[in-house]
Amino acid sequence: MNGPNRQVKQALSAKAQEWFEDVATQRVLGATAHIKLISDMFLDLCNRADAMTGAELTDGIMGVAEYFISTRGEASQAITNAIRLMLGKIDNYREGTGMQAAEYLRGSIAGYLQQSAGNLQKIKEYTGKVIAKMNTVMLFDYSSTVNYIADIAHSQNQVLKVLVPQSIALDGGKPYIKPFREAGHKVHFIPDGSLYYYIQQCQAAFIGSETFYPNGDCFNTVGAEMLAFLCTHFEVPFYVITPLIKLDRRAQYGYQKPPIMINNKARMARGLEEDMIDGVDFTCPELVRIPARDITAYITEKGIIPPGGIYAESLNFI
Numbered sequence: 001m002n003g004p005n006r007q008v009k010q011a012l013s014a015k016a017q018e019w020f021e022d023v024a025t026q027r028v029l030g031a032t033a034h035i036k037l038i039s040d041m042f043l044d045l046c047n048r049a050d051a052m053t054g055a056e057l058t059d060g061i062m063g064v065a066e067y068f069i070s071t072r073g074e075a076s077q078a079i080t081n082a083i084r085l086m087l088g089k090i091d092n093y094r095e096g097t098g099m100q101a102a103e104y105l106r107g108s109i110a111g112y113l114q115q116s117a118g119n120l121q122k123i124k125e126y127t128g129k130v131i132a133k134m135n136t137v138m139l140f141d142y143s144s145t146v147n148y149i150a151d152i153a154h155s156q157n158q159v160l161k162v163l164v165p166q167s168i169a170l171d172g173g174k175p176y177i178k179p180f181r182e183a184g185h186k187v188h189f190i191p192d193g194s195l196y197y198y199i200q201q202c203q204a205a206f207i208g209s210e211t212f213y214p215n216g217d218c219f220n221t222v223g224a225e226m227l228a229f230l231c232t233h234f235e236v237p238f239y240v241i242t243p244l245i246k247l248d249r250r251a252q253y254g255y256q257k258p259p260i261m262i263n264n265k266a267r268m269a270r271g272l273e274e275d276m277i278d279g280v281d282f283t284c285p286e287l288v289r290i291p292a293r294d295i296t297a298y299i300t301e302k303g304i305i306p307p308g309g310i311y312a313e314s315l316n317f318i
Contacts, residue, residue: 034079
């Protein structure tokens with residue numbers, strides 16, 4: 001990290017710089033978790049507002065905001081949407097004191113987080129209804145929203161068998177193991193190449209969403225599209241658990257998300273000799289598009305919505 005990006009990070013406290021790295025390097029997974037950490041960075045800057053003018057605080061806040069919109073926001077529209085909602089009309093406070101700008105921003109962030117908590121509670125309730133009579137499910141790639149299934153099922157006196165593919169592209173399966181084991185569920189950790197064999201044993205599959213379009217298409221970690229296709233083939237319900245804030249409204253006006261590529265050398269080159277690695281291409285897509293035809297329903301704060309109903313809810317959300 002260098003140039004303007006380095007300056008953005010150095011404006012934060014030592015603790016907030018750790019949060020910055022958690023999001024920038026995805027040491028912590030999940031768009032919801034990233035939004036919370038970004039809000040904490042904003043509040044970190046507000047804690048030093050008494051030594052700043054309104055313009056100085058606003059510039060610091062916008063530096064963090066623009067960095068994450070241009071990086072994580074490219075993968076997850078929820079991050080871009082949430083940042084814009086939290087910042088609200090912060091530019092109106094540039095001419096005032098830092099404390100005035102900080103007071104406005106703290107109130108705006110608190111309002112956003114309160115509404116998000118309410119939305120999450122509704123999503124949990126609808127998810128509980130979907131899984132109520134299930135005993136074997138598959139969870140692909142880590143989502144902090146999907147992770148709540150562990151506690152939801154436990155609260156309903158359910159013991160689930162949870163099949164978790166390894167999701168090698170981001171190591172996204174491993175974070176499910178601890179919370180589901182601690183909640184008393186049975187966990188079967190499988191290679192992601194065995195999806196065809198194991199999905200036939202499941203009553204449903206669940207993923208989170210980095211982004212979705214008004215037409216019902218969803219974007220998530222590479223491999224999720226294969227799972228969705230197999231679910232359609234074997235007639236296994238495939239659910240996307242997501243708040244509506246992950247909507248990318250730009251698709252309504254012709255925008256198409258460009259491929260986001262990652263280099264998996266660090267994960268895939270383990271055990272190979274260095275002279276064998278040289279010249280080998282380890283890149284692959286980070287996110288892939290899952291067509292609406294392979295999705296059974298979205299579980300959102302507005303209910304359990306089939307892909308065909310997402311357009312109307314998207315217009316309401318916009």
